[in-house]
Structure formats: C-alpha cells, structure tokens
Amino acid sequence: MFHPLPLYIGLRYTRAKRRNHFISFISGTSMVGITLGIVALIVVLSVMNGFHKEIQQRILSMASHATLTDPYGGGMTDWREVLQRVRAHPDVVGAAPFVEVQGMLVNSSYVSGALVRGIVPTEEDEVADLREQMVSGSVDDLADGEFRIILGRDLAAFLGVGPGDKVTVVTPQVSATPVGIMPRLKRFTVSGIFAVGMADYDRNAAFIHLRDGAKLMNYGEAVSGVRIKLTDMWEAPRLSREIAYDLGGSYRLIDWTQVHSNFFSALAIEKRMMGIILFLIVAVAAFNIVSTLVMVVTDKQSDIAVLRTLGLSPARVMAVFMVQGTAIGLIGTLIGMFAGVVLAWNVEPVVGTIETLFSVHFLDPTIYYISQLPSDVHLADVLSISGGAFLMSVLATIYPAWRAAQTQPAEALRYE
Known part of the structure; x- marks a missing residue:
C-alpha cells in the first residue's frame, strides 16, 4: 500500500521558509547552481557540435x-x-x-x-x-x-x-x-x-x-x-x-x-573532456544539496524525534529528506534543461545582440572563417546531461537522509 506521508512532509520542508531563511537561501542557490550547470553544459556542447558539424561539412565538401x-x-x-x-x-x-x-x-x-x-x-x-x-x-x-x-x-x-x-x-x-x-x-x-x-x-x-x-x-x-x-x-x-x-x-x-581519423578523434576527445570539466559545476551544486540537508536535519531534530515517537520508521524518515533533496534537484534539472535547449537554439541571435550592445566581435570575420556561432542540439546530449545531474542530486541526499534516520528520539527531546 502506498504511503505518501514522507512525500508530503519532504515537500512541505522544501516549501517552508518561516524558521530558517538561511537554509531556504542555500536550497535556492543549490537549485540555481544545478540550473546554471545544465544550461552551460547544453549550450557549450551544442556549440561544439555545431562547430564540429561545420568543420566536417567543409572537409567532406572536398574530400x-x-x-x-x-x-x-x-x-x-x-x-x-x-x-x-x-x-x-x-x-x-x-x-x-x-x-x-x-x-x-x-x-x-x-x-x-x-x-x-x-x-x-x-x-x-x-x-x-x-x-x-x-x-x-x-x-x-x-x-x-x-x-x-x-x-x-x-x-x-x-x-x-x-x-x-x-x-x-x-x-x-x-x-x-x-x-x-x-x-x-x-x-x-x-x-x-x-x-x-x-x-x-x-x-x-x-x-x-x-x-x-x-x-x-x-x-x-x-x-x-x-x-x-x-x-x-x-x-x-x-x-x-x-x-x-x-x-x-x-x-x-x-x-x-581512416583519412581523417586523428582529426575527428581529437574533436571527440575535446568534447568529452569539456563535458567532464563543465559537469563539475553540477557536482558543486550537488554538494550544496548535501550541506543544505545536513543543516535541515540539524534544524529539524525535534521534529524528527516527534515523528519517530508517533511511529514513523527510520526508512520513512530517510525518505522524507531524500524527497526534499530530490525535489531541489528535479526542479533545477527541469528548469536547466528547458532554459539550456532554448538558449542553445537561439545562441546566434543572443550573441549577435551582445556584440551589438557592447561593440565587440567574438569571432572576427577578418580572422576566423566561421564568423557566427553554429549550434546543433543533440537529444542524446540533453538527456545524458539532465539525467546525470538528476542522478547526482539524488545520490547527494543519501548521507544526510541516513543521518536523519539515525536520530534517537530520547536524545533529541532531552532538552526540549
């Protein structure tokens, strides 16, 4: 039988801002960090895909x-x-x-x-x-x-x-x-x-x-x-x-x-390494989720003790805080995926607007053969980035949630 109590309490903790605004602020920054990391990954990899496609077309137009x-x-x-x-x-x-x-x-x-x-x-x-x-x-x-x-x-x-x-x-x-x-x-x-x-x-x-x-x-x-x-x-x-x-x-x-194997292998390695480097942004945001949940667990010691006294099992206490961290990761992932795809599809006009406003040229046509930023959004890249970010967010909730499940009601309520 499905018991939605951990889901209800976890989402309530996510929305609650009355007692500790600092914890809510950390939760918000974690969400924003995941969003920005996903946006950066999708846009950068899409632009790299665009450059690779452009170079490939130019090579194969003659070869x-x-x-x-x-x-x-x-x-x-x-x-x-x-x-x-x-x-x-x-x-x-x-x-x-x-x-x-x-x-x-x-x-x-x-x-x-x-x-x-x-x-x-x-x-x-x-x-x-x-x-x-x-x-x-x-x-x-x-x-x-x-x-x-x-x-x-x-x-x-x-x-x-x-x-x-x-x-x-x-x-x-x-x-x-x-x-x-x-x-x-x-x-x-x-x-x-x-x-x-x-x-x-x-x-x-x-x-x-x-x-x-x-x-x-x-x-x-x-x-x-x-x-x-x-x-x-x-x-x-x-x-x-x-x-x-x-x-x-x-x-x-x-x-x-075979003729261009070294060149295209180098491009593939470059894309892979750039993805790994940029994914560290998401990793930092996931660590923020850990710190957020640790502070929430510390702040909610008495609440956890009361719930345990009322019969809530350690596994369901653990589920409460996993729901809270997962909600942060899910919202950040969905917003980042949507914003990243939209920005990747419109990167050329966005860059053009920035160049017009600040009178700069990121790709000077007198120097570079490609004077505009090409973008090629791959569904596989979007899904792998979003899935990886969400999985990392879920994994980040395990240790704080486990610590919450280990709370002893008598110890937590001793000084209440």
Missing part, C-alpha cells in the same frame, strides 16, 4: 567518402571499367577519376608545396562541391590541353597570383635532358580561385584537368584512382568493404574515417 587506388601506388589503367562497376553499386551516389600530384608551385621567388589534383569538371560534381566553393572563375574553365589551374585562396595569396597569371608546377617525376636529370615542370595559367574555409585546402590544394595531370605524371591513359560518394557517409567503412569485395579485392580502398 570523397571513399577513395579507390592501385595497391602498389602506380596508375590505374582499367579505371573506366572500375568506374562503371562502382557506379552500379546501389549505395554509390557518384564516382569520379582523379590524378594526384604532390608537387611545388612556383611564381618568381615564391615557392610552395601543394597537392595538385587532376579532375574532370563534370564528373567531379558527383563527389565534391568544388563548384560551390569558387570565389572567381569556373571549374568548367579546366580543359584538356589548356593547362589551366585553380588555386586555393590562401595559396594564391602566398604566391601573389590571380586569374590570368602564370605559375609553374614542379613534380617529383624526372626527365632526361641534355644537361642531366631534371624534375618535370610545366607552366599553368591560373583560371580560378576557390575558398573552402579550411587551411588544408585553401593553402595546400590546386586543381587541374585530369588529362593534364596524367601528362605531368607520365601516366598515359591511366589515373591515380577513383573517388566515391556514398548514400550514407556514416556507413562508409562498411560500404567500402562491400565495394572492395565486389571488385575482387585487387584495389586499395580507404574511407574518410
């Missing part, structure tokens, strides 16, 4: 979900047949051949290393968003035999070139000349500039036509490999294995989680 290459590092001669077989896979959205050249770009006295990738503009659209990243010029300007090149914004700025200027591409391939062995080099005309917002591409990447790249690498009709875009990038490891199996296992296939 393929999977890359198929020759296992021995040479050129792939049967790439046309491979391309047809890959495109026939039901989970493949698009595929495109490429030639990759690790070389140097030279303009006058300026020299910079770069990854030069040969592409077919119309087919590259199937696996990357280069067309949407163009600042000047067009991807379609890359034509076979024209020896044109598209540079990243930072790379072009370092070399001091723009559309119409010339740069020299120097490759590791060598050619025999009357004066000896010389590296292969070719003059290209800059036809466009792109900007992704990631230094890996804007500072270190350039694009040329596929056939021009094959000539530079002396591949003839071969290519370096095939880039693949899948229906679900999160299933890239599994789908890559399926595609490799369908092709007979004679090719090397790596997916984006």
Whole structure:
C-alpha cells in the first residue's frame, strides 16, 4: 500500500521558509547552481557540435567518402571499367577519376608545396562541391590541353597570383635532358580561385584537368584512382568493404574515417573532456544539496524525534529528506534543461545582440572563417546531461537522509 506521508512532509520542508531563511537561501542557490550547470553544459556542447558539424561539412565538401587506388601506388589503367562497376553499386551516389600530384608551385621567388589534383569538371560534381566553393572563375574553365589551374585562396595569396597569371608546377617525376636529370615542370595559367574555409585546402590544394595531370605524371591513359560518394557517409567503412569485395579485392580502398581519423578523434576527445570539466559545476551544486540537508536535519531534530515517537520508521524518515533533496534537484534539472535547449537554439541571435550592445566581435570575420556561432542540439546530449545531474542530486541526499534516520528520539527531546 502506498504511503505518501514522507512525500508530503519532504515537500512541505522544501516549501517552508518561516524558521530558517538561511537554509531556504542555500536550497535556492543549490537549485540555481544545478540550473546554471545544465544550461552551460547544453549550450557549450551544442556549440561544439555545431562547430564540429561545420568543420566536417567543409572537409567532406572536398574530400570523397571513399577513395579507390592501385595497391602498389602506380596508375590505374582499367579505371573506366572500375568506374562503371562502382557506379552500379546501389549505395554509390557518384564516382569520379582523379590524378594526384604532390608537387611545388612556383611564381618568381615564391615557392610552395601543394597537392595538385587532376579532375574532370563534370564528373567531379558527383563527389565534391568544388563548384560551390569558387570565389572567381569556373571549374568548367579546366580543359584538356589548356593547362589551366585553380588555386586555393590562401595559396594564391602566398604566391601573389590571380586569374590570368602564370605559375609553374614542379613534380617529383624526372626527365632526361641534355644537361642531366631534371624534375618535370610545366607552366599553368591560373583560371580560378576557390575558398573552402579550411587551411588544408585553401593553402595546400590546386586543381587541374585530369588529362593534364596524367601528362605531368607520365601516366598515359591511366589515373591515380577513383573517388566515391556514398548514400550514407556514416556507413562508409562498411560500404567500402562491400565495394572492395565486389571488385575482387585487387584495389586499395580507404574511407574518410581512416583519412581523417586523428582529426575527428581529437574533436571527440575535446568534447568529452569539456563535458567532464563543465559537469563539475553540477557536482558543486550537488554538494550544496548535501550541506543544505545536513543543516535541515540539524534544524529539524525535534521534529524528527516527534515523528519517530508517533511511529514513523527510520526508512520513512530517510525518505522524507531524500524527497526534499530530490525535489531541489528535479526542479533545477527541469528548469536547466528547458532554459539550456532554448538558449542553445537561439545562441546566434543572443550573441549577435551582445556584440551589438557592447561593440565587440567574438569571432572576427577578418580572422576566423566561421564568423557566427553554429549550434546543433543533440537529444542524446540533453538527456545524458539532465539525467546525470538528476542522478547526482539524488545520490547527494543519501548521507544526510541516513543521518536523519539515525536520530534517537530520547536524545533529541532531552532538552526540549
């Protein structure tokens, strides 16, 4: 049979403010501490999710979900047949051949290393968003035999070139000349500039036509490999294995989680550690609940003794004070969860208002590629934060409630 007496008394103690205002104040600060801790956790983790999503989108806008290459590092001669077989896979959205050249770009006295990738503009659209990243010029300007090149914004700025200027591409391939062995080099005309917002591409990447790249690498009709875009990038490891199996296992296939594993692992660790650090705010608030209940137990010694004399068992006395502490934690958790989600959804206008009022820029657009705070609220984060805070609040009530249950009526009423 359900006996709501501990619940009634515990909630009454939570509301009572007549005898000791200081205890009520401590209870209020504990509740506010839990609320602020949850709000801070939800907002910070949502902003971190937003940044991670933005960075991920920028990386994958240029990187393929999977890359198929020759296992021995040479050129792939049967790439046309491979391309047809890959495109026939039901989970493949698009595929495109490429030639990759690790070389140097030279303009006058300026020299910079770069990854030069040969592409077919119309087919590259199937696996990357280069067309949407163009600042000047067009991807379609890359034509076979024209020896044109598209540079990243930072790379072009370092070399001091723009559309119409010339740069020299120097490759590791060598050619025999009357004066000896010389590296292969070719003059290209800059036809466009792109900007992704990631230094890996804007500072270190350039694009040329596929056939021009094959000539530079002396591949003839071969290519370096095939880039693949899948229906679900999160299933890239599994789908890559399926595609490799369908092709007979004679090719090397790596997916984006392998190429960028260190980077995304670092982001995950950063988020996890930030969550642990910020959760200490909730832990401090939970300790406040302990101190609150200890003072309440001390203040209510005579009340506890009377209740014990009237037949209330130690377990139900313990339940009274657990109800009081749990109520503080529950209210703080619910308010914090609601306020945190609302603030996380509106963090961009809130930050914009603060910047306008105080004439500051938290993310200066002249310095940072991301000039606004992105936010991505994950239900799993909200539930884990709120659940963890509530659980900690409940655990904080156990020791003070146990101390209350150990009260001896005769000792407590001796001096009353």
